[in-house]
Amino acid sequence: MxxxxxxxxxxxxxxxxxxxxxxxxxxxxxxxxxxxxxxxxxxxxxxxxxxxxxxxxxxxxxxxxxxxxxxxxxxxxxxxxxxxxxxxxxxxxxxxxxxxxxxxxxxxxxxxxxxxxxxxxxxxxxxxxxxxxxxxxxxxxxxxxxxxxxxxxxxxxxxxxxxxQFHWQNREYRDFQDFLDTLSSRKRKQMRKEREQVAGQGFEFEWLEGHQVSEAQWDFVYACYANTYAIRRRTPYLTRAFFSLLAERMPEAIRVVMAKQANQPVAMAFSLVGGDSLYGRYWGCLAEFDRLHFETCFYQGMDYAIAQGIQRFDAGAQGEHKLIRGFEPxxxxxxxxxxxxxxxxxxxxxxxxxxxxxxxxxxxxxxxxxxxxx
CATH class of the missing domain: 3.40.630.30 (Gcn5-related N-acetyltransferase (GNAT))
Incomplete structure (x- = not known):
């Protein structure tokens, strides 16, 4: 043929x-x-x-x-x-x-x-x-x-x-506390402490869909994304134009969570949604903050999945740091x-x-x- x-x-x-x-x-x-x-x-x-x-x-x-x-x-x-x-x-x-x-x-x-x-x-x-x-x-x-x-x-x-890989399963949790209640006492305290450390630094989080993200915000998203490669002395796979084109062509599938401190964005995580799944794809920050990566890339996604009734959260490759936070092999x-x-x-x-x-x-x-x- x-x-x-x-x-x-x-x-x-x-x-x-x-x-x-x-x-x-x-x-x-x-x-x-x-x-x-x-x-x-x-x-x-x-x-x-x-x-x-x-x-x-x-x-x-x-x-x-x-x-x-x-x-x-x-x-x-x-x-x-x-x-x-x-x-x-x-x-x-x-x-x-x-x-x-x-x-x-x-x-x-x-x-x-x-x-x-x-x-x-x-x-x-x-x-x-x-x-x-x-x-x-x-x-x-x-x-x-x-x-x-x-x-x-x-x-x-x-x-x-x-x-x-390691994926998180939403077992019809009512809220994040409902998920925490399924964990051992030590792990429950560890996760609660991690989230409190981030909140104590004054961080707030905003979720945006593709049609809500401005070009200036896409500039910020790309700067964060590119920085994850720059600190490893590597060239980003994606160009800046990719994010604008994707937002134009399939905005309904895009989710971006912005991490803000004193109302200024300092980090982001970019995800796509499809069917019963949330796919965490790209993360980046412009400065280092204690535990911010875990909150932005994992806990925020889990919160969002629970609130939206999404069954599965695939937060990307690699795994041991996900494993201890409830992501299953x-x-x-x-x-x-x-x-x-x-x-x-x-x-x-x-x-x-x-x-x-x-x-x-x-x-x-x-x-x-x-x-x-x-």
Missing amino acids: PLHRLDSLSAISAQEWDALVPASQPFLRHAFLSALEDSASLGPHSGWQPEHLLHYEDGQLHAALPSYRKWHSYGEYVFDHEWADACERAGIDYYPKLLTAVPFSPVSGPRLLAARAEDGFALLAALPGYLESEGLSSAHINFTDPLADNALAQQPGWLQRLGC VITHSWHYLRHAGLKAAVSDFLRREREGVLAYAQEARSALPYRQD
Whole structure:
């Protein structure tokens, strides 16, 4: 089956693309992905070249893989640097490769967009031939949902990889105190103390939806976001234009919480909402304050989820500092197709051993959760 290659989402209408995207998934909407492209956050200069693969039948779009040709492995959150290093030592070309993922966002969700299951299967079956014809070493599909997991498990040659994130579950709490009541006494006192320390510094918080944020406020949001990279001597993935474009194209999904001291903003956290989930994405501050990160990025999001009846809060990658605040371990999945037989054998062996470690880690992590053991 021939695959149609799309180098820019501007070549397809939002209506046609979004017809394949579940309404609860903001990160795969035409508005989000096109804002990344049109703001120059993506492109050859960044090592992320859009290369979306489409399956048409009788002139109708039936399936799509939102994908990118990559010349490095940054911004993916499923780390294959060691695989690339091994290839370099062995004289094997690892780049360019094909990545199906949400750029710079380790959020699980649909990856194989299809009107019918058989359309998705047909697209996946054509992918190895496409890799060969394009001279791509491999294909990687990161942070998949159960539908894609099931489809990929039935395709020959794909290797599954597990990871672990930490998400907070809103169990119909009436308020934050209701949540605290489910914790052990020591952890309950610790969280209450952290929030009191922030309040004692005079901080107040304001939640804004996308249409409520002015361009001047977006300047502040970007300054905070960029500062998180500057202090690590790194270049931000996103451009300033991305935030304005996204606010223009899908304001209803945007949530920004501003942390203010003496009525002056000093920090922010940027999130998206979709379906029953709140996704904390970007955080930043212009000065260091004790415990402000935990309040702005975690406790404010938990408060908001409770108030809005949102079931799940995904506050981003990494985890131990989330674990002790009630974020529970969740297994994530990614899939990898490697054309080089020797590399595939070595990676398969590595993933088998890594899988045991990830599952053991997630199980051990549960023992560190702060909830009461009734």
